[in-house]
Amino acid sequence: MFEVQPYPELSWSLSRHKTLLTCVRKYAYDYYVSHNGWLRDADSLARQTYRLKKITNLEMYFGSIVHDLIYQIIQQVLQNKQIPTEEKVVTEIRHHLNRGFIEATRKEHLWNNRPKHYTMLHEIYYSQTNELPVGKVQKITDRLNTTVKNFFASQSFADVLNKQDMQFIESEKFRYMKIAGVKIFVVMDLLYKDLEQNKWVIVDWKTGKSSEEDRNQLALYALYLQQKYKIQDLNDIIIRNEYLLEGTHVEHQLTEQDLLNVQNLYQISMEQMKSYLEEPEKNKPKPIPQFPMQENPNICARCNYQELCFPSSAT
Incomplete structure:
Protein backbone atom coordinates (compact mmCIF):
# COMPACT_ATOMS: atom_id res chain seq x y z
CA MET A 1 0.00 0.00 0.00
CA PHE A 2 1.28 3.45 -0.94
CA GLU A 3 2.26 5.55 2.03
CA VAL A 4 3.05 9.25 1.87
CA GLN A 5 6.56 9.96 3.10
CA PRO A 6 7.81 13.41 4.17
CA TYR A 7 11.03 12.96 2.19
CA PRO A 8 11.78 11.05 -1.00
CA GLU A 9 13.92 7.93 -1.13
CA LEU A 10 17.55 8.68 -1.92
CA SER A 11 18.43 7.24 -5.32
CA TRP A 12 20.89 7.93 -8.12
CA SER A 13 20.80 8.19 -11.89
CA LEU A 14 22.90 9.89 -14.52
CA SER A 15 20.15 12.46 -15.10
CA ARG A 16 20.11 13.26 -11.38
CA HIS A 17 23.90 13.60 -11.41
CA LYS A 18 23.73 15.88 -14.46
CA THR A 19 21.14 18.09 -12.74
CA LEU A 20 23.40 18.47 -9.70
CA LEU A 21 26.29 19.54 -11.92
CA THR A 22 24.11 21.97 -13.87
CA CYS A 23 22.56 23.78 -10.90
CA VAL A 24 22.40 22.77 -7.25
CA ARG A 25 19.27 24.86 -6.66
CA LYS A 26 17.51 23.14 -9.58
CA TYR A 27 18.59 19.83 -8.06
CA ALA A 28 16.85 20.81 -4.81
CA TYR A 29 13.66 21.79 -6.63
CA ASP A 30 13.61 18.65 -8.78
CA TYR A 31 14.30 16.07 -6.10
CA TYR A 32 13.19 17.60 -2.80
CA VAL A 33 10.98 20.70 -2.90
CA SER A 34 8.64 19.16 -5.51
CA HIS A 35 8.22 15.98 -3.45
CA ASN A 36 4.54 15.26 -2.73
CA GLY A 37 3.60 18.25 -4.89
CA TRP A 38 1.11 16.03 -6.74
CA LEU A 39 -0.98 15.60 -3.58
CA ARG A 40 -4.12 17.70 -3.20
CA ASP A 41 -3.20 18.74 0.34
CA ALA A 42 0.46 19.54 -0.44
CA ASP A 43 1.69 22.99 0.51
CA SER A 44 1.62 25.68 -2.17
CA LEU A 45 5.40 25.68 -2.77
CA ALA A 46 5.52 21.92 -3.32
CA ARG A 47 2.59 22.11 -5.74
CA GLN A 48 4.10 25.04 -7.62
CA THR A 49 7.50 23.36 -7.85
CA TYR A 50 6.02 20.06 -9.01
CA ARG A 51 4.05 21.90 -11.67
CA LEU A 52 7.14 23.74 -12.92
CA LYS A 53 9.12 20.49 -12.91
CA LYS A 54 6.70 19.09 -15.48
CA ILE A 55 7.38 21.86 -18.00
CA THR A 56 9.14 20.60 -21.11
CA ASN A 57 10.63 22.33 -24.13
CA LEU A 58 10.10 21.78 -27.83
CA GLU A 59 13.22 19.67 -28.39
CA MET A 60 12.58 17.46 -25.37
CA TYR A 61 8.91 17.11 -26.28
CA PHE A 62 9.79 16.06 -29.81
CA GLY A 63 12.31 13.53 -28.48
CA SER A 64 9.80 12.00 -26.07
CA ILE A 65 7.18 11.66 -28.82
CA VAL A 66 9.68 9.92 -31.11
CA HIS A 67 10.81 7.56 -28.35
CA ASP A 68 7.21 6.64 -27.47
CA LEU A 69 6.28 5.93 -31.09
CA ILE A 70 9.43 3.88 -31.67
CA TYR A 71 8.52 1.77 -28.64
CA GLN A 72 5.00 1.29 -29.99
CA ILE A 73 6.25 0.33 -33.46
CA ILE A 74 8.64 -2.25 -32.02
CA GLN A 75 5.84 -3.74 -29.94
CA GLN A 76 3.70 -3.97 -33.06
CA VAL A 77 6.47 -5.86 -34.84
CA LEU A 78 6.95 -8.27 -31.95
CA GLN A 79 3.19 -8.89 -31.76
CA ASN A 80 3.02 -9.53 -35.53
CA LYS A 81 0.79 -6.52 -36.07
CA GLN A 82 0.81 -4.25 -39.10
CA ILE A 83 3.70 -1.78 -39.15
CA PRO A 84 2.79 1.85 -39.91
CA THR A 85 4.36 3.54 -42.92
CA GLU A 86 6.90 6.32 -42.58
CA GLU A 87 4.27 8.80 -43.75
CA LYS A 88 1.83 7.65 -41.08
CA VAL A 89 4.46 7.97 -38.35
CA VAL A 90 5.37 11.49 -39.51
CA THR A 91 1.69 12.41 -39.44
CA GLU A 92 1.33 10.95 -35.94
CA ILE A 93 4.30 12.93 -34.64
CA ARG A 94 2.85 16.13 -36.13
CA HIS A 95 -0.47 15.33 -34.43
CA HIS A 96 1.23 14.99 -31.03
CA LEU A 97 3.24 18.18 -31.54
CA ASN A 98 0.08 20.10 -32.45
CA ARG A 99 -1.77 18.66 -29.46
CA GLY A 100 1.03 19.73 -27.14
CA PHE A 101 0.97 23.24 -28.59
CA ILE A 102 -2.80 23.47 -28.11
CA GLU A 103 -2.55 22.25 -24.52
CA ALA A 104 0.23 24.75 -23.74
CA THR A 105 -1.59 27.71 -25.30
CA ARG A 106 -5.26 26.99 -24.59
CA LYS A 107 -5.42 24.60 -21.64
CA GLU A 108 -3.08 26.08 -19.05
CA HIS A 109 -5.86 25.82 -16.46
CA LEU A 110 -5.97 22.04 -16.95
CA TRP A 111 -2.18 21.80 -16.79
CA ASN A 112 -2.20 23.82 -13.56
CA ASN A 113 -4.40 21.21 -11.91
CA ARG A 114 -2.96 18.08 -13.57
CA PRO A 115 0.55 18.91 -14.82
CA LYS A 116 1.44 15.26 -15.33
CA HIS A 117 -1.40 14.77 -17.82
CA TYR A 118 -1.13 17.94 -19.91
CA THR A 119 1.71 19.60 -21.79
CA MET A 120 3.28 22.94 -21.02
CA LEU A 121 6.12 24.20 -23.19
CA HIS A 122 8.86 26.36 -21.69
CA GLU A 123 8.83 28.55 -24.79
CA ILE A 124 5.15 29.34 -24.19
CA TYR A 125 5.10 29.56 -20.40
CA TYR A 126 7.90 32.07 -19.97
CA SER A 127 7.22 34.16 -23.06
CA GLN A 128 3.54 34.48 -22.11
CA THR A 129 2.67 34.43 -25.80
CA ASN A 130 0.85 31.88 -27.91
CA GLU A 131 3.65 31.64 -30.44
CA LEU A 132 6.71 29.41 -30.65
CA PRO A 133 10.08 30.76 -31.85
CA VAL A 134 10.15 30.45 -35.63
CA GLY A 135 13.70 29.09 -35.60
CA LYS A 136 12.81 26.28 -33.20
CA VAL A 137 9.74 25.30 -35.17
CA GLN A 138 11.82 25.12 -38.35
CA LYS A 139 14.47 23.03 -36.60
CA ILE A 140 11.90 20.46 -35.44
CA THR A 141 10.25 20.47 -38.87
CA ASP A 142 13.63 19.75 -40.48
CA ARG A 143 14.29 16.93 -38.04
CA LEU A 144 10.91 15.27 -38.37
CA ASN A 145 11.14 13.45 -41.73
CA THR A 146 14.86 12.77 -41.32
CA THR A 147 14.45 11.18 -37.91
CA VAL A 148 11.61 8.89 -38.99
CA LYS A 149 13.36 7.86 -42.21
CA ASN A 150 16.58 7.06 -40.35
CA PHE A 151 14.73 5.00 -37.74
CA PHE A 152 13.19 2.75 -40.38
CA ALA A 153 16.62 2.39 -42.04
CA SER A 154 18.50 1.78 -38.78
CA GLN A 155 20.50 -1.33 -37.91
CA SER A 156 18.53 -1.83 -34.71
CA PHE A 157 15.16 -1.77 -36.46
CA ALA A 158 16.52 -4.28 -38.97
CA ASP A 159 17.35 -6.50 -36.00
CA VAL A 160 13.81 -6.08 -34.70
CA GLU A 271 29.12 12.01 -1.68
CA GLN A 272 28.26 15.41 -3.09
CA MET A 273 24.52 14.68 -2.95
CA LYS A 274 24.79 13.58 0.68
CA SER A 275 26.61 16.81 1.55
CA TYR A 276 23.29 18.63 1.01
CA LEU A 277 21.43 16.48 3.53
CA GLU A 278 20.58 17.67 7.01
CA GLU A 279 19.59 14.18 8.19
CA PRO A 280 21.10 11.57 5.83
CA GLU A 281 19.23 8.66 7.42
CA LYS A 282 15.92 10.32 6.48
CA ASN A 283 17.16 11.89 3.22
CA LYS A 284 16.05 15.19 4.72
CA PRO A 285 17.61 18.07 2.77
CA LYS A 286 19.21 21.18 4.17
CA PRO A 287 17.19 24.42 3.93
CA ILE A 288 16.80 25.64 0.35
CA PRO A 289 19.13 28.68 0.77
CA GLN A 290 22.00 26.21 1.30
CA PHE A 291 21.56 24.95 -2.26
CA PRO A 292 23.49 27.58 -4.26
CA MET A 293 21.97 29.07 -7.38
CA GLN A 294 23.52 28.93 -10.82
CA GLU A 295 25.27 32.15 -11.85
CA ASN A 296 25.25 31.55 -15.59
CA PRO A 297 22.32 33.53 -17.06
CA ASN A 298 22.25 31.34 -20.18
CA ILE A 299 21.54 28.26 -18.05
CA CYS A 300 18.94 30.15 -16.00
CA ALA A 301 17.17 31.23 -19.19
CA ARG A 302 16.48 27.58 -20.06
CA CYS A 303 15.44 26.56 -16.54
CA ASN A 304 11.90 25.66 -15.46
CA TYR A 305 12.24 27.40 -12.11
CA GLN A 306 12.80 31.00 -13.17
CA GLU A 307 9.69 32.20 -11.37
CA LEU A 308 10.97 30.70 -8.10
CA CYS A 309 14.51 32.03 -8.36
CA PHE A 310 13.61 35.40 -9.88
CA PRO A 311 9.99 36.09 -8.89
CA SER A 312 10.22 39.82 -9.60
CA SER A 313 11.38 39.35 -13.19
CA ALA A 314 9.20 36.33 -14.08
CA THR A 315 6.09 37.23 -16.01
Whole structure:
Protein backbone atom coordinates (compact mmCIF):
# COMPACT_ATOMS: atom_id res chain seq x y z
CA MET A 1 0.00 0.00 0.00
CA PHE A 2 1.28 3.45 -0.94
CA GLU A 3 2.26 5.55 2.03
CA VAL A 4 3.05 9.25 1.87
CA GLN A 5 6.56 9.96 3.10
CA PRO A 6 7.81 13.41 4.17
CA TYR A 7 11.03 12.96 2.19
CA PRO A 8 11.78 11.05 -1.00
CA GLU A 9 13.92 7.93 -1.13
CA LEU A 10 17.55 8.68 -1.92
CA SER A 11 18.43 7.24 -5.32
CA TRP A 12 20.89 7.93 -8.12
CA SER A 13 20.80 8.19 -11.89
CA LEU A 14 22.90 9.89 -14.52
CA SER A 15 20.15 12.46 -15.10
CA ARG A 16 20.11 13.26 -11.38
CA HIS A 17 23.90 13.60 -11.41
CA LYS A 18 23.73 15.88 -14.46
CA THR A 19 21.14 18.09 -12.74
CA LEU A 20 23.40 18.47 -9.70
CA LEU A 21 26.29 19.54 -11.92
CA THR A 22 24.11 21.97 -13.87
CA CYS A 23 22.56 23.78 -10.90
CA VAL A 24 22.40 22.77 -7.25
CA ARG A 25 19.27 24.86 -6.66
CA LYS A 26 17.51 23.14 -9.58
CA TYR A 27 18.59 19.83 -8.06
CA ALA A 28 16.85 20.81 -4.81
CA TYR A 29 13.66 21.79 -6.63
CA ASP A 30 13.61 18.65 -8.78
CA TYR A 31 14.30 16.07 -6.10
CA TYR A 32 13.19 17.60 -2.80
CA VAL A 33 10.98 20.70 -2.90
CA SER A 34 8.64 19.16 -5.51
CA HIS A 35 8.22 15.98 -3.45
CA ASN A 36 4.54 15.26 -2.73
CA GLY A 37 3.60 18.25 -4.89
CA TRP A 38 1.11 16.03 -6.74
CA LEU A 39 -0.98 15.60 -3.58
CA ARG A 40 -4.12 17.70 -3.20
CA ASP A 41 -3.20 18.74 0.34
CA ALA A 42 0.46 19.54 -0.44
CA ASP A 43 1.69 22.99 0.51
CA SER A 44 1.62 25.68 -2.17
CA LEU A 45 5.40 25.68 -2.77
CA ALA A 46 5.52 21.92 -3.32
CA ARG A 47 2.59 22.11 -5.74
CA GLN A 48 4.10 25.04 -7.62
CA THR A 49 7.50 23.36 -7.85
CA TYR A 50 6.02 20.06 -9.01
CA ARG A 51 4.05 21.90 -11.67
CA LEU A 52 7.14 23.74 -12.92
CA LYS A 53 9.12 20.49 -12.91
CA LYS A 54 6.70 19.09 -15.48
CA ILE A 55 7.38 21.86 -18.00
CA THR A 56 9.14 20.60 -21.11
CA ASN A 57 10.63 22.33 -24.13
CA LEU A 58 10.10 21.78 -27.83
CA GLU A 59 13.22 19.67 -28.39
CA MET A 60 12.58 17.46 -25.37
CA TYR A 61 8.91 17.11 -26.28
CA PHE A 62 9.79 16.06 -29.81
CA GLY A 63 12.31 13.53 -28.48
CA SER A 64 9.80 12.00 -26.07
CA ILE A 65 7.18 11.66 -28.82
CA VAL A 66 9.68 9.92 -31.11
CA HIS A 67 10.81 7.56 -28.35
CA ASP A 68 7.21 6.64 -27.47
CA LEU A 69 6.28 5.93 -31.09
CA ILE A 70 9.43 3.88 -31.67
CA TYR A 71 8.52 1.77 -28.64
CA GLN A 72 5.00 1.29 -29.99
CA ILE A 73 6.25 0.33 -33.46
CA ILE A 74 8.64 -2.25 -32.02
CA GLN A 75 5.84 -3.74 -29.94
CA GLN A 76 3.70 -3.97 -33.06
CA VAL A 77 6.47 -5.86 -34.84
CA LEU A 78 6.95 -8.27 -31.95
CA GLN A 79 3.19 -8.89 -31.76
CA ASN A 80 3.02 -9.53 -35.53
CA LYS A 81 0.79 -6.52 -36.07
CA GLN A 82 0.81 -4.25 -39.10
CA ILE A 83 3.70 -1.78 -39.15
CA PRO A 84 2.79 1.85 -39.91
CA THR A 85 4.36 3.54 -42.92
CA GLU A 86 6.90 6.32 -42.58
CA GLU A 87 4.27 8.80 -43.75
CA LYS A 88 1.83 7.65 -41.08
CA VAL A 89 4.46 7.97 -38.35
CA VAL A 90 5.37 11.49 -39.51
CA THR A 91 1.69 12.41 -39.44
CA GLU A 92 1.33 10.95 -35.94
CA ILE A 93 4.30 12.93 -34.64
CA ARG A 94 2.85 16.13 -36.13
CA HIS A 95 -0.47 15.33 -34.43
CA HIS A 96 1.23 14.99 -31.03
CA LEU A 97 3.24 18.18 -31.54
CA ASN A 98 0.08 20.10 -32.45
CA ARG A 99 -1.77 18.66 -29.46
CA GLY A 100 1.03 19.73 -27.14
CA PHE A 101 0.97 23.24 -28.59
CA ILE A 102 -2.80 23.47 -28.11
CA GLU A 103 -2.55 22.25 -24.52
CA ALA A 104 0.23 24.75 -23.74
CA THR A 105 -1.59 27.71 -25.30
CA ARG A 106 -5.26 26.99 -24.59
CA LYS A 107 -5.42 24.60 -21.64
CA GLU A 108 -3.08 26.08 -19.05
CA HIS A 109 -5.86 25.82 -16.46
CA LEU A 110 -5.97 22.04 -16.95
CA TRP A 111 -2.18 21.80 -16.79
CA ASN A 112 -2.20 23.82 -13.56
CA ASN A 113 -4.40 21.21 -11.91
CA ARG A 114 -2.96 18.08 -13.57
CA PRO A 115 0.55 18.91 -14.82
CA LYS A 116 1.44 15.26 -15.33
CA HIS A 117 -1.40 14.77 -17.82
CA TYR A 118 -1.13 17.94 -19.91
CA THR A 119 1.71 19.60 -21.79
CA MET A 120 3.28 22.94 -21.02
CA LEU A 121 6.12 24.20 -23.19
CA HIS A 122 8.86 26.36 -21.69
CA GLU A 123 8.83 28.55 -24.79
CA ILE A 124 5.15 29.34 -24.19
CA TYR A 125 5.10 29.56 -20.40
CA TYR A 126 7.90 32.07 -19.97
CA SER A 127 7.22 34.16 -23.06
CA GLN A 128 3.54 34.48 -22.11
CA THR A 129 2.67 34.43 -25.80
CA ASN A 130 0.85 31.88 -27.91
CA GLU A 131 3.65 31.64 -30.44
CA LEU A 132 6.71 29.41 -30.65
CA PRO A 133 10.08 30.76 -31.85
CA VAL A 134 10.15 30.45 -35.63
CA GLY A 135 13.70 29.09 -35.60
CA LYS A 136 12.81 26.28 -33.20
CA VAL A 137 9.74 25.30 -35.17
CA GLN A 138 11.82 25.12 -38.35
CA LYS A 139 14.47 23.03 -36.60
CA ILE A 140 11.90 20.46 -35.44
CA THR A 141 10.25 20.47 -38.87
CA ASP A 142 13.63 19.75 -40.48
CA ARG A 143 14.29 16.93 -38.04
CA LEU A 144 10.91 15.27 -38.37
CA ASN A 145 11.14 13.45 -41.73
CA THR A 146 14.86 12.77 -41.32
CA THR A 147 14.45 11.18 -37.91
CA VAL A 148 11.61 8.89 -38.99
CA LYS A 149 13.36 7.86 -42.21
CA ASN A 150 16.58 7.06 -40.35
CA PHE A 151 14.73 5.00 -37.74
CA PHE A 152 13.19 2.75 -40.38
CA ALA A 153 16.62 2.39 -42.04
CA SER A 154 18.50 1.78 -38.78
CA GLN A 155 20.50 -1.33 -37.91
CA SER A 156 18.53 -1.83 -34.71
CA PHE A 157 15.16 -1.77 -36.46
CA ALA A 158 16.52 -4.28 -38.97
CA ASP A 159 17.35 -6.50 -36.00
CA VAL A 160 13.81 -6.08 -34.70
CA LEU A 161 12.40 -7.15 -38.07
CA ASN A 162 14.70 -10.18 -37.89
CA LYS A 163 13.02 -11.08 -34.60
CA GLN A 164 13.23 -14.85 -35.03
CA ASP A 165 16.96 -14.62 -34.33
CA MET A 166 16.54 -12.25 -31.38
CA GLN A 167 15.33 -12.63 -27.82
CA PHE A 168 13.76 -9.36 -26.71
CA ILE A 169 13.71 -8.24 -23.10
CA GLU A 170 11.20 -5.66 -21.87
CA SER A 171 13.50 -2.69 -21.68
CA GLU A 172 11.75 0.67 -21.47
CA LYS A 173 10.73 0.52 -17.84
CA PHE A 174 12.28 1.55 -14.57
CA ARG A 175 15.02 -0.88 -13.64
CA TYR A 176 17.53 -0.45 -10.88
CA MET A 177 20.48 -2.04 -9.20
CA LYS A 178 21.69 -1.32 -5.69
CA ILE A 179 25.05 -0.16 -4.45
CA ALA A 180 25.40 0.20 -0.67
CA GLY A 181 21.62 0.13 -0.36
CA VAL A 182 21.03 2.99 -2.81
CA LYS A 183 18.93 2.38 -5.92
CA ILE A 184 20.63 3.28 -9.18
CA PHE A 185 18.01 3.69 -11.89
CA VAL A 186 18.61 2.49 -15.42
CA VAL A 187 16.16 3.08 -18.30
CA MET A 188 17.12 1.42 -21.58
CA ASP A 189 15.39 2.07 -24.90
CA LEU A 190 15.86 -1.41 -26.36
CA LEU A 191 17.43 -4.59 -25.02
CA TYR A 192 17.72 -7.94 -26.77
CA LYS A 193 19.96 -10.94 -27.19
CA ASP A 194 21.29 -11.83 -30.63
CA LEU A 195 20.92 -15.61 -30.55
CA GLU A 196 23.14 -16.21 -33.58
CA GLN A 197 26.06 -14.24 -32.18
CA ASN A 198 25.19 -15.08 -28.56
CA LYS A 199 25.59 -11.42 -27.63
CA TRP A 200 23.47 -8.96 -25.67
CA VAL A 201 22.60 -5.73 -27.45
CA ILE A 202 21.65 -2.48 -25.71
CA VAL A 203 20.28 0.27 -27.97
CA ASP A 204 19.85 3.93 -27.15
CA TRP A 205 17.91 6.07 -29.63
CA LYS A 206 19.17 9.64 -29.94
CA THR A 207 17.12 12.39 -31.59
CA GLY A 208 19.81 15.00 -30.94
CA LYS A 209 23.53 15.18 -31.45
CA SER A 210 26.12 12.95 -29.80
CA SER A 211 27.67 14.06 -26.51
CA GLU A 212 30.53 13.12 -24.22
CA GLU A 213 28.01 11.73 -21.72
CA ASP A 214 26.91 8.93 -24.06
CA ARG A 215 29.73 6.58 -23.07
CA ASN A 216 29.06 6.86 -19.33
CA GLN A 217 25.38 6.22 -19.96
CA LEU A 218 26.19 3.09 -21.92
CA ALA A 219 28.70 1.92 -19.32
CA LEU A 220 26.00 2.19 -16.66
CA TYR A 221 23.69 0.08 -18.82
CA ALA A 222 26.43 -2.52 -19.28
CA LEU A 223 27.11 -2.61 -15.54
CA TYR A 224 23.43 -3.26 -14.87
CA LEU A 225 23.26 -5.97 -17.53
CA GLN A 226 26.42 -7.62 -16.23
CA GLN A 227 25.02 -7.79 -12.70
CA LYS A 228 21.46 -8.75 -13.69
CA TYR A 229 22.35 -11.60 -16.04
CA LYS A 230 25.70 -12.64 -14.51
CA ILE A 231 27.62 -11.87 -17.70
CA GLN A 232 31.30 -12.58 -17.20
CA ASP A 233 32.77 -11.33 -20.48
CA LEU A 234 32.14 -7.72 -21.55
CA ASN A 235 32.76 -8.83 -25.15
CA ASP A 236 29.33 -10.48 -24.94
CA ILE A 237 27.68 -7.03 -24.65
CA ILE A 238 27.17 -4.76 -27.66
CA ILE A 239 26.35 -1.15 -26.84
CA ARG A 240 24.86 0.82 -29.70
CA ASN A 241 23.87 4.47 -30.07
CA GLU A 242 21.45 5.10 -32.94
CA TYR A 243 21.80 8.74 -33.97
CA LEU A 244 18.54 9.28 -35.82
CA LEU A 245 19.29 12.86 -36.81
CA GLU A 246 22.50 11.85 -38.58
CA GLY A 247 21.39 8.42 -39.76
CA THR A 248 24.39 6.71 -38.19
CA HIS A 249 25.00 4.27 -35.38
CA VAL A 250 28.02 3.81 -33.17
CA GLU A 251 28.85 0.60 -31.37
CA HIS A 252 31.10 0.66 -28.34
CA GLN A 253 33.20 -2.14 -26.94
CA LEU A 254 33.41 -1.21 -23.30
CA THR A 255 36.22 -2.26 -20.98
CA GLU A 256 36.40 -2.99 -17.28
CA GLN A 257 37.93 0.47 -16.93
CA ASP A 258 34.73 2.00 -18.35
CA LEU A 259 32.74 0.23 -15.65
CA LEU A 260 35.17 1.35 -12.97
CA ASN A 261 34.93 4.92 -14.24
CA VAL A 262 31.15 5.00 -13.96
CA GLN A 263 31.30 3.43 -10.48
CA ASN A 264 33.81 6.08 -9.39
CA LEU A 265 31.56 8.75 -10.88
CA TYR A 266 28.67 7.38 -8.82
CA GLN A 267 30.69 7.41 -5.59
CA ILE A 268 31.90 10.99 -6.05
CA SER A 269 28.45 12.15 -7.09
CA MET A 270 26.73 10.43 -4.18
CA GLU A 271 29.12 12.01 -1.68
CA GLN A 272 28.26 15.41 -3.09
CA MET A 273 24.52 14.68 -2.95
CA LYS A 274 24.79 13.58 0.68
CA SER A 275 26.61 16.81 1.55
CA TYR A 276 23.29 18.63 1.01
CA LEU A 277 21.43 16.48 3.53
CA GLU A 278 20.58 17.67 7.01
CA GLU A 279 19.59 14.18 8.19
CA PRO A 280 21.10 11.57 5.83
CA GLU A 281 19.23 8.66 7.42
CA LYS A 282 15.92 10.32 6.48
CA ASN A 283 17.16 11.89 3.22
CA LYS A 284 16.05 15.19 4.72
CA PRO A 285 17.61 18.07 2.77
CA LYS A 286 19.21 21.18 4.17
CA PRO A 287 17.19 24.42 3.93
CA ILE A 288 16.80 25.64 0.35
CA PRO A 289 19.13 28.68 0.77
CA GLN A 290 22.00 26.21 1.30
CA PHE A 291 21.56 24.95 -2.26
CA PRO A 292 23.49 27.58 -4.26
CA MET A 293 21.97 29.07 -7.38
CA GLN A 294 23.52 28.93 -10.82
CA GLU A 295 25.27 32.15 -11.85
CA ASN A 296 25.25 31.55 -15.59
CA PRO A 297 22.32 33.53 -17.06
CA ASN A 298 22.25 31.34 -20.18
CA ILE A 299 21.54 28.26 -18.05
CA CYS A 300 18.94 30.15 -16.00
CA ALA A 301 17.17 31.23 -19.19
CA ARG A 302 16.48 27.58 -20.06
CA CYS A 303 15.44 26.56 -16.54
CA ASN A 304 11.90 25.66 -15.46
CA TYR A 305 12.24 27.40 -12.11
CA GLN A 306 12.80 31.00 -13.17
CA GLU A 307 9.69 32.20 -11.37
CA LEU A 308 10.97 30.70 -8.10
CA CYS A 309 14.51 32.03 -8.36
CA PHE A 310 13.61 35.40 -9.88
CA PRO A 311 9.99 36.09 -8.89
CA SER A 312 10.22 39.82 -9.60
CA SER A 313 11.38 39.35 -13.19
CA ALA A 314 9.20 36.33 -14.08
CA THR A 315 6.09 37.23 -16.01
